[in-house]
Amino acid sequence: MSEEKYVPKSKLAAWFDSRLPLLSLSHHLRTYPTPKNLNYWWTFGGILTFCLITQIVTGVILAMHYVAHTEHAFQSIEHIMRDVNYGWLMRYVHSNGASMFFLAVYIHIFRSLYFGSYKAPREMIWITGLLIYFLMMATAFMGYVLPWGQMSFWGATVITNLFSAIPFIGESVTGWLWGGFSVDNPTLNRFYSLHYLLPFLIFGLVILHIWSLHVPGNNNPIGIDVRKGSSETMPFHPYMVMKDLFALLTFLLIFFSFVFFLPDFLGHPDNYIPADPLVTPAHIVPEWYLLPFYAILRAIPSKLGGVIFMFASIFVLAVLPWLDSSKVRSSTFRPIYRKFFWVLVVIVILLGYLGAKPPEGIYLILARIGTAYYFIHFLILLPLLSRYEKTDPLPMSISDPVLDKPGVIDKFKKMAGKYEGENVGTFK
Amino acid sequence: MLGRLNNLFGKILLIIFIIIASNSAFSEENKAEFLKNDWSFNGVFGTFDRASLQRGYQVYQEVCSGCHSVQHLSYRNLAENGGPEFSAEEAKAIAEQFEVIDGPNEDGEMFTRKGRLSDKFVSPFPNIKAAAAANGGAYPPDMSVLVKARKGGAAYIYSLLMGYEEAPAGYELDDGVYYNKYMPGHKIKMAEPISDGIVEYADGTETTKAQIAKDVTTFLVWAADPHLEARHKMGFKVFFYLIILLTLVYLSKQKIWSRFGSKVEKEEEEVFDKAERVVTEYEGEDPNTFK
Amino acid sequence: MSKEIKPKRRDFLFTATYTVGAVGLGVTIWPLVDQMNPDSSVKALSTTEVDISSIEPGKTITVLWRGKPIFIRRRTKKEIAEAAAVDLKDLKDPQKDSERAKNPEWLVMVGVCTHLGCVPLGDKGEYKAWFCPCHGSHYDSSGRIRKGPAPKNLEIPKYEFVDNNTIKIG
Numbered sequence: 001m002s003e004e005k006y007v008p009k010s011k012l013a014a015w016f017d018s019r020l021p022l023l024s025l026s027h028h029l030r031t032y033p034t035p036k037n038l039n040y041w042w043t044f045g046g047i048l049t050f051c052l053i054t055q056i057v058t059g060v061i062l063a064m065h066y067v068a069h070t071e072h073a074f075q076s077i078e079h080i081m082r083d084v085n086y087g088w089l090m091r092y093v094h095s096n097g098a099s100m101f102f103l104a105v106y107i108h109i110f111r112s113l114y115f116g117s118y119k120a121p122r123e124m125i126w127i128t129g130l131l132i133y134f135l136m137m138a139t140a141f142m143g144y145v146l147p148w149g150q151m152s153f154w155g156a157t158v159i160t161n162l163f164s165a166i167p168f169i170g171e172s173v174t175g176w177l178w179g180g181f182s183v184d185n186p187t188l189n190r191f192y193s194l195h196y197l198l199p200f201l202i203f204g205l206v207i208l209h210i211w212s213l214h215v216p217g218n219n220n221p222i223g224i225d226v227r228k229g230s231s232e233t234m235p236f237h238p239y240m241v242m243k244d245l246f247a248l249l250t251f252l253l254i255f256f257s258f259v260f261f262l263p264d265f266l267g268h269p270d271n272y273i274p275a276d277p278l279v280t281p282a283h284i285v286p287e288w289y290l291l292p293f294y295a296i297l298r299a300i301p302s303k304l305g306g307v308i309f310m311f312a313s314i315f316v317l318a319v320l321p322w323l324d325s326s327k328v329r330s331s332t333f334r335p336i337y338r339k340f341f342w343v344l345v346v347i348v349i350l351l352g353y354l355g356a357k358p359p360e361g362i363y364l365i366l367a368r369i370g371t372a373y374y375f376i377h378f379l380i381l382l383p384l385l386s387r388y389e390k391t392d393p394l395p396m397s398i399s400d401p402v403l404d405k406p407g408v409i410d411k412f413k414k415m416a417g418k419y420e421g422e423n424v425g426t427f428k
Numbered sequence: 429m430l431g432r433l434n435n436l437f438g439k440i441l442l443i444i445f446i447i448i449a450s451n452s453a454f455s456e457e458n459k460a461e462f463l464k465n466d467w468s469f470n471g472v473f474g475t476f477d478r479a480s481l482q483r484g485y486q487v488y489q490e491v492c493s494g495c496h497s498v499q500h501l502s503y504r505n506l507a508e509n510g511g512p513e514f515s516a517e518e519a520k521a522i523a524e525q526f527e528v529i530d531g532p533n534e535d536g537e538m539f540t541r542k543g544r545l546s547d548k549f550v551s552p553f554p555n556i557k558a559a560a561a562a563n564g565g566a567y568p569p570d571m572s573v574l575v576k577a578r579k580g581g582a583a584y585i586y587s588l589l590m591g592y593e594e595a596p597a598g599y600e601l602d603d604g605v606y607y608n609k610y611m612p613g614h615k616i617k618m619a620e621p622i623s624d625g626i627v628e629y630a631d632g633t634e635t636t637k638a639q640i641a642k643d644v645t646t647f648l649v650w651a652a653d654p655h656l657e658a659r660h661k662m663g664f665k666v667f668f669y670l671i672i673l674l675t676l677v678y679l680s681k682q683k684i685w686s687r688f689g690s691k692v693e694k695e696e697e698e699v700f701d702k703a704e705r706v707v708t709e710y711e712g713e714d715p716n717t718f719k
Numbered sequence: 720m721s722k723e724i725k726p727k728r729r730d731f732l733f734t735a736t737y738t739v740g741a742v743g744l745g746v747t748i749w750p751l752v753d754q755m756n757p758d759s760s761v762k763a764l765s766t767t768e769v770d771i772s773s774i775e776p777g778k779t780i781t782v783l784w785r786g787k788p789i790f791i792r793r794r795t796k797k798e799i800a801e802a803a804a805v806d807l808k809d810l811k812d813p814q815k816d817s818e819r820a821k822n823p824e825w826l827v828m829v830g831v832c833t834h835l836g837c838v839p840l841g842d843k844g845e846y847k848a849w850f851c852p853c854h855g856s857h858y859d860s861s862g863r864i865r866k867g868p869a870p871k872n873l874e875i876p877k878y879e880f881v882d883n884n885t886i887k888i889g
């Protein structure tokens with residue numbers, strides 16, 4: 001808004017930019033006014049973009065060597081791990097990169113829940129984000145099938161079988177996924193094709209996601225609107241670029257700890273057994289980042305019910321901006337909401353833990369309680385809170401909290417009083 | 429009211445955690461701790477003991493290869509860096525011990541020839557079904573990635589090899605089924621494969637069961653993860669580099685941000701001055717003279 | 720004085736950061752490119768041994784090496800004499816026959832026309848040796864280009880006699 005407009009530096013630049021405004025776009029991104037009080041929870045968007053690019057680059061490289069056929073898939077991955085120059089590195093970066101991608105996205109989502117970034121006028125950022133998350137899960141699910149290990153095959157079998165529960169179209173959809181009468185070579189081939197495609201759809205959605213962010217501008221930790229172009233914002237470059245870079249490098253330390261020293265820790269040993277349609281593994285589990293949904297799926301006693309609740313647990317988030325209508329955005333000023341936020345975090349982690357356990361006994365009971373709480377939290381608690389919660393008073397501006405520091409107001413009073421010779425305490 | 433509800437919920441969650449924790453501790457799952465060993469490849473600084481790998485190859489060849497394939501290994505791997513590091517001649521000689529199927533020739537027939545470095549390790553059976561049929565219906569798994577395919581990895585493999593025992597009293601075992609302490613379910617169709625002195629080591633290392641088990645396990649770890657050493661080496665370099673870059677970026681970031689800080693202080697001073705004026709005006713004074 | 724020192728220090732930090740960053744970027748790019756180089760299973764097949772014991776004089780066999788055809792011809796005395804007698808001035812790509820076939824009885828060549836890559840046909844053409852039908856290149860009994868658009872003689876790969884009955888190519 002009060003960003004300086006882009007001034008082309010040369011005739012060529014002027015000619016080019018007037019026809020395809022990439023230079024103006026670049027200028028906008030550099031000078032984009034970002035609230036100065038953003039904390040490190042705001043660096044995960046940049047980290048996620050890095051993760052997406054890493055997955056695409058390593059994925060395209062792996063695709064140069066992988067063979068999508070049931071007879072050759074497992075072996076082609078061993079070929080990559082053993083023979084291809086740095087093949088082991090490409091593979092481990094890609095597999096651990098997927099886990100890191102989800103770790104970052106969960107932190108990113110919970111940041112939005114805590115600071116109210118999903119609230120008006122940022123609903124479209126939230127919804128595009130939800131679509132990105134959904135496509136990420138589909139991509140990861142199909143990617144996991146490609147090595148054609150035991151978990152690849154049986155995970156695919158369990159999840160594709162679920163679709164048949166959908167009335168009317170279920171059997172057809174499952175048939176289209178399979179390309180036959182069960183998970184087999186046609187399934188593998190079409191999953192490979194879609195696994196290659198979806199990340200580019202994600203990339204497009206990311207552009208929409210960032211675009212819809214740039215319209216209202218970033219939210220910030222105290223959730224009140226900032227005055228753009230004032231001293232309350234800073235240009236994205238170099239301040240936020242450097243901060244994001246620092247956060248990214250720290251993230252890479254964790255990422256590379258897994259890649260180089262614990263490359264199979266987050267995976268499941270059974271996926272190093274070639275797929276066998278005649279032998280079911282003792283416990284079929286998806287990768288860790290899908291476990292909470294797996295727990296919800298198995299908590300519901302009916303097949304269709306499980307499918308409905310599993311998808312509902314994702315898509316209930318779409319209407320969150322309308323479920324939680326509190327005018328106060330940030331949990332900093334919502335003491336009750338804040339407590340329930342942490343309960344939700346614990347419940348989601350608990351559901352993740354339960355997703356890896358057999359759905360029986362105490363595990364099943366707890367999974368049902370967790371599922372119940374999850375839906376109660378969004379559908380009942382948040383609407384009630386937004387009506388009845390007594391929120392803390394909001395500061396006037398994002399600079400205010402600084403001026404609100406104890407002693408500052410007194411200093412101000414004393415200064416004024418000095419010149420007046422007045423009684424500081426009474427301002428008469 | 430909602431506040432009190434929170435407290436109650438917190439207590440419920442605590443109770444839940446205690447239930448889960450105690451459940452895990454007292455579950456009836458096979459919780460036999462694996463046998464310990466000081467594996468040279470363990471840990472961040474891990475490397476392979478070359479001599480152990482060469483002995484382990486010998487054990488695989490003489491004891492295991494009759495039933496177990498390692499179809500993803502090639503003979504040239506035996507001479508490559510990071511592995512047993514046989515010389516090129518030694519590895520070639522090993523390969524030539526084996527007959528490899530090749531063809532079709534000009535007459536359209538398959539034929540056999542001596543193995544070459546470029547060949548994959550020959551398998552004892554032509555396919556999985558033949559392997560299972562020759563072993564009482566139980567398929568001896570290919571061991572190329574077996575260490576990665578079992579929970580517990582090297583410790584599990586070693587423990588299994590050492591874990592053959594008398595079945596406890598009253599335990600029912602069919603013919604051809606043996607009791608093993610570490611096999612999930614305790615029943616295994618492989619007879620105890622190694623015993624003291626079952627191989628003779630050229631380098632004179634003592635051939636106790638434990639030593640043989642250790643060597644062949646080490647070999648299998650390498651077979652599953654031939655680039656382990658390169659991976660660790662690169663990991664170090666990456667860490668070292670990232671720490672340096674992280675420090676430089678952090679210092680650069682601080683330097684850049686400090687510029688903004690002084691700008692803000694200046695503006696805050698202006699705000700103070702402005703507020704001063706407002707207060708004095710409110711008092712009916714002239715802000716220019718402060719009287 | 721202090722003003723001079725300050726910018727120097729600040730610049731040094733940024734320069735150091737850029738440099739270290741650039742090094743990291745370069746080191747990262749290398750594996751992404753190197754993975755496209757031949758992998759170790761392909762490199763292991765970069766040599767091949769051929770049994771030549773059953774080839775009669777005047778006959779050629781074709782074997783596959785690195786995905787390309789290799790002509791191995793056991794030349795008759797007449798062919799060897801013809802090849803040696805050719806005047807280098809008549810050759811587009813002058814090369815003595817003795818340079819091309821160290822053991823004159825055996826001619827080992829990559830059977831790929833040096834024009835645009837077709838496989839020449841044997842026992843054909845004006846020189847009764849090899850003829851490429853794609854654009855009409857004629858090669859002689861030493862595999863040298865004599866007529867037609869091909870610029871160079873048929874390539875001689877690296878090879879050696881392992882023993883009297885076997886040559887190793889590559």
